[in-house]
Amino acid sequence: MSLKHAILSMVISQPKSGYDIAKEFSGSVNFYWGASHQQIYKTLAELENNQWLAVEGIAQLGKPNKKNYSITAKGREELLLWVEQPSKKPSAKNILLVKLLTLEEVGKDVLIKVLNDHQLKAEQNLKTYQNIEEEFFSNGVEDIKELYYVSKYLSLRYGINHAKGELLWLEETLQVLEGRK
Amino acid sequence: MSLKHAILSMVISQPKSGYDIAKEFSGSVNFYWGASHQQIYKTLAELENNQWLAVEGIAQLGKPNKKNYSITAKGREELLLWVEQPSKKPSAKNILLVKLLTLEEVGKDVLIKVLNDHQLKAEQNLKTYQNIEEEFFSNGVEDIKELYYVSKYLSLRYGINHAKGELLWLEETLQVLEGRK
DNA sequence: GCTCCCATGTAACCGGTTACATGATTGG
DNA sequence: CCAATCATGTAACCGGTTACATGGGAGC
Numbered sequence: 058m059s060l061k062h063a064i065l066s067m068v069i070s071q072p073k074s075g076y077d078i079a080k081e082f083s084g085s086v087n088f089y090w091g092a093s094h095q096q097i098y099k100t101l102a103e104l105e106n107n108q109w110l111a112v113e114g115i116a117q118l119g120k121p122n123k124k125n126y127s128i129t130a131k132g133r134e135e136l137l138l139w140v141e142q143p144s145k146k147p148s149a150k151n152i153l154l155v156k157l158l159t160l161e162e163v164g165k166d167v168l169i170k171v172l173n174d175h176q177l178k179a180e181q182n183l184k185t186y187q188n189i190e191e192e193f194f195s196n197g198v199e200d201i202k203e204l205y206y207v208s209k210y211l212s213l214r215y216g217i218n219h220a221k222g223e224l225l226w227l228e229e230t231l232q233v234l235e236g237r238k
Numbered sequence: 239m240s241l242k243h244a245i246l247s248m249v250i251s252q253p254k255s256g257y258d259i260a261k262e263f264s265g266s267v268n269f270y271w272g273a274s275h276q277q278i279y280k281t282l283a284e285l286e287n288n289q290w291l292a293v294e295g296i297a298q299l300g301k302p303n304k305k306n307y308s309i310t311a312k313g314r315e316e317l318l319l320w321v322e323q324p325s326k327k328p329s330a331k332n333i334l335l336v337k338l339l340t341l342e343e344v345g346k347d348v349l350i351k352v353l354n355d356h357q358l359k360a361e362q363n364l365k366t367y368q369n370i371e372e373e374f375f376s377n378g379v380e381d382i383k384e385l386y387y388v389s390k391y392l393s394l395r396y397g398i399n400h401a402k403g404e405l406l407w408l409e410e411t412l413q414v415l416e417g418r419k
Numbered sequence: 420g421c422t423c424c425c426a427t428g429t430a431a432c433c434g435g436t437t438a439c440a441t442g443a444t445t446g447g
Numbered sequence: 448c449c450a451a452t453c454a455t456g457t458a459a460c461c462g463g464t465t466a467c468a469t470g471g472g473a474g475c
Binding site: 067141144148149158163218221225234 | 240243244247248250251268269270271272314317318321322324325327329330331332333334335336337338339340341342343344348349351352355356388389391392393395396399400402403406407410411414415
């Protein structure tokens with residue numbers, strides 16, 4: 058799995074708690090990766106067990122105590138190994154294409170409706186991403202080559218590219234379907 | 239899950255055995271869905287239990303016996319319901335973007351290598367898909383509107399669109415990385 | 420004799436989701 | 448008073464992967 062490695066990557070620059078990581082996962086990181094807090098805490102426990110992360114308990118005033126995790130030398134080694142090894146992509150699953158298999162059974166009208174719904178969502182997604190991109194540049198981040206911003210910017214670009222690609226395919230597909238009797 | 243529904247979709251036009259379904263999953267269907275034979279047999283058993291599929295044992299000469307599954311009325315109902323209900327897309331996971339988070343730690347050279355490897359694979363994929371598309375049209379399938387070919391063609395188009403989108407993003411990303419000191 | 424094709428399964432494990440659980444502090 | 452934020456977990460379940468298992472027939 059690579060949730061382990063995603064978490065390792067997220068704590069290399071600074072120690073973080075499970076809560077911090079969960080917040081990141083529900084923010085911009087969510088464009089390309091996701092995890093529930095339950096899964097995060099479970100994985101953190103494993104990472105600590107492997108000694109890829111070290112914990113430090115922190116007592117806070119007026120807030121619950123928290124645990125700050127930081128990467129160990131062993132963790133850094135593991136990360137490097139993982140990055141270098143070829144990443145087999147998970148078998149892409151596309152529900153829309155499965156639904157298209159049912160064309161004969163359910164008829165084209167149902168499928169056109171399904172595709173239209175999806176199109177709407179994809180358009181909204183694209184707009185959201187593009188808004189974020191605009192903010193990105195208007196907020197004084199002229200030089201995306203700044204280390205800190207590179208990965209954020211690239212994941213945004215990834216989201217935008219993919220939303221556009223999906224929309225193209227949806228248009229194509231709707232045309233084919235609508236062309237049918 | 240929708241493996242259940244994927245299988246239901248695959249047997250609406252004609253009864254199939256687990257082996258048949260596994261073969262389809264390792265063929266063109268694999269562009270957008272995948273399943274191991276173990277998972278397929280397990281799921282078929284469940285589907286039979288739900289009475290969404292009916293089985294017929296078939297004795298064969300010179301070959302192992304097989305079980306032919308066909309969809310029931312109940313199965314058809316379920317399929318229709320499923321198609322109509324909005325399909326929440328699974329949280330897209332992109333390992334490359336996680337790897338990019340490690341830029342600071344591992345350095346850009348390692349990441350450029352990783353991205354180049356990926357680029358090569360994506361290019362090969364695209365070529366494969368395009369070859370299949372060519373065959374598609376040269377094999378006398380002039381009219382893709384023929385019911386039988388629609389979903390196959392559209393899944394091919396999906397594969398091609400996405401491979402192209404990925405390549406664009408990879409180029410963009412490599413330029414950003416190479417622009418960095 | 421070896422390998423591939425046909426054909427169907429069991430068992431252990433793993434990663435992730437859903438539901439349940441707790442409890443103080445801050446801001447409207 | 449209510450909702451949100453901070454903060455961490457347990458337990459049951461589910462879908463999927465990996466490894467193991469069997470066995471005849473066809474073609475080289």
